[in-house]
Amino acid sequence: MAASSSGEKEKERPGGGSGAAGGNSTRERLLSALEDLEVLSRYSHRETFLDHPVELIEMLAISRNQKLLQSGEENQVLELLIHRDGEFQELMKLALNQGKIHHEMQVLEKEVEKRDSDIQQLQKQLKEAEQILATAVYQAKEKLKSIEKARKGAVSSEEIIKYAHRISASNAVCAPLTWVPGDPRRPYPTDLEMRSGLLGQMNNPSTNGVNGHLPGDALAAGRLPDVLAPQYPWQSNDMAVNMLPPNHSSDFVLEPPGHNKENEDDVEVMSTDSSSSSSDSD
Amino acid sequence: MAASVAMETDDAGNRLRFQLELEFVQCLANPNYLNFLAQRGYFKDKAFVNYLKYLLYWKEPEYAKYLKYPQCLHMLELLQYEHFRKELVNAQCAKFIDEQQILHWQHYSRKRMRLQQALAEQQQHNNASGK
Numbered sequence: 489m490a491a492s493s494s495g496e497k498e499k500e501r502p503g504g505g506s507g508a509a510g511g512n513s514t515r516e517r518l519l520s521a522l523e524d525l526e527v528l529s530r531y532s533h534r535e536t537f538l539d540h541p542v543e544l545i546e547m548l549a550i551s552r553n554q555k556l557l558q559s560g561e562e563n564q565v566l567e568l569l570i571h572r573d574g575e576f577q578e579l580m581k582l583a584l585n586q587g588k589i590h591h592e593m594q595v596l597e598k599e600v601e602k603r604d605s606d607i608q609q610l611q612k613q614l615k616e617a618e619q620i621l622a623t624a625v626y627q628a629k630e631k632l633k634s635i636e637k638a639r640k641g642a643v644s645s646e647e648i649i650k651y652a653h654r655i656s657a658s659n660a661v662c663a664p665l666t667w668v669p670g671d672p673r674r675p676y677p678t679d680l681e682m683r684s685g686l687l688g689q690m691n692n693p694s695t696n697g698v699n700g701h702l703p704g705d706a707l708a709a710g711r712l713p714d715v716l717a718p719q720y721p722w723q724s725n726d727m728a729v730n731m732l733p734p735n736h737s738s739d740f741v742l743e744p745p746g747h748n749k750e751n752e753d754d755v756e757v758m759s760t761d762s763s764s765s766s767s768d769s770d
Numbered sequence: 771m772a773a774s775v776a777m778e779t780d781d782a783g784n785r786l787r788f789q790l791e792l793e794f795v796q797c798l799a800n801p802n803y804l805n806f807l808a809q810r811g812y813f814k815d816k817a818f819v820n821y822l823k824y825l826l827y828w829k830e831p832e833y834a835k836y837l838k839y840p841q842c843l844h845m846l847e848l849l850q851y852e853h854f855r856k857e858l859v860n861a862q863c864a865k866f867i868d869e870q871q872i873l874h875w876q877h878y879s880r881k882r883m884r885l886q887q888a889l890a891e892q893q894q895h896n897n898a899s900g901k
Contacts, residue, residue, distance in 0.1 A: 643831055651835050660839050663876040665883075675875040676799035676839050686786075687793045 514583050521576040528569045544569075792836055795828050798849065799842035801871065805864035813855035822849050841871065 512520070531544045544565060551562075655661050659673060672678065682688055797803050812818050827833055829843055837843070848854045857863045 641831075647835065655838060655840060658838060661841070661875070662878040663872075665879050667876065667879070674800075675841055675871055676801075677793075677796055678800070679802075682793075682797050682800070682803070685793045686789050687797070690790070 514579065514586060518576070518579050518583060521572060521579055524572045525569065525576060528565055528572060531565050791825065791828075795825050795846060796837060796839045796842045798845045799839045799871075801845075801858075801864045801867040804845065804849070804858050804867075805861060808855065808858035813849075813858070819855075822846065826850075 529544060544562065547562060548566070660675060663675075664671075664673065667673065677685070807813060825846060828837065828846070834840070834843065
């Protein structure tokens with residue numbers, strides 16, 4: 489009994505705790521059953537006809553051989569022992585089942601872990617793919633934007649060439665090759681040119697003598713010729729009617745400055761030839 | 771005056787205004803004229819400053835193609851800054867700008883001269899080595 493009881497002990501299983509009377513785990517119940525069995529089996533009958541206290545087992549053995557009348561006490565103990573043993577057997581079966589279930593649980597858990605890691609792997613891959621796609625889409629959008637921008641700013645090459653011709657031919661952006669200091673030509677409209685232009689003539693309608701030799705008369709008095717002859721370098725040549733400047737002139741009050749206050753005798757006004765004597769009056 | 775000629779429905783008026791503004795914006799390329807304006811206090815007038823801002827439409831390619839003196843656009847951009855307008859009161863400032871403009875104007879002809887010189891030297895060298 490002692491050997492078998494120790495053997496039983498090794499088969500303990502940490503079973504699920506619920507479902508027992510008193511809430512004990514299977515393990516505890518097994519242990520308590522074992523203890524009971526041990527106690528009961530070691531029950532020794534003090535008073536016997538032999539010299540030393542004998543254990544119940546020995547008593548049973550003896551009584552079976554000799555067919556002695558057993559007292560009620562031993563019967564009770566025996567019955568208890570049998571009962572307890574029965575319980576113990578049942579508990580063992582239970583423990584075995586629980587063990588199987590636990591084993592299955594472990595197998596399933598492993599499966600779950602495996603699937604879990606698969607899912608995580610997939611997730612990583614999806615995330616990478618998403619990032620790559622997002623980058624690609626972003627770059628494509630940028631490209632589209634730049635295409636749109638380029639298309640918006642497209643200017644016909646012929647026009648550019650024509651324009652380049654125009655501004656170079658009159659030496660407006662590149663000095664004439666024979667230019668020396670003292671040459672009155674400049675990269676901007678000079679005094680003379682300004683005064684004889686439309687602006688200059690605007691407020692000097694009757695004074696043809698201002699710039700006598702220059703043919704500004706046709707534009708005098710604000711009369712607009714039918715054909716705007718390109719008389720001065722900056723007067724537009726082929727102006728389309730719909731190319732009119734945005735009309736915000738109501739936003740500000742304005743007078744064309746400077747020209748109407750000029751007269752030839754006013755040396756203060758810029759003179760590109762003479763050394764610039766700064767007007768200290770202001 | 772310019773405002774008074776701007777009649778929206780009048781075609782001739784619009785064309786006149788176009789020409790006037792074209793002329794005026796190109797006059798801005800002349801640093802001496804700018805100095806003149808500064809000294810007369812035009813740059814202090816809010817309406818004038820607004821007008822300068824309005825003139826920025828000449829930067830669009832459809833309008834810019836009428837400009838003979840494209841340097842005026844750069845001057846126009848600079849004129850948007852108050853600091854520049856204030857500085858222009860000085861004659862030295864105007865003179866400096868004038869000089870730089872003329873030097874820059876000569877940039878291409880100088881470059882071309884240098885190239886011609888280099889070419890001439892090379893030809894001389896070739897002739898010398900040939901002989």
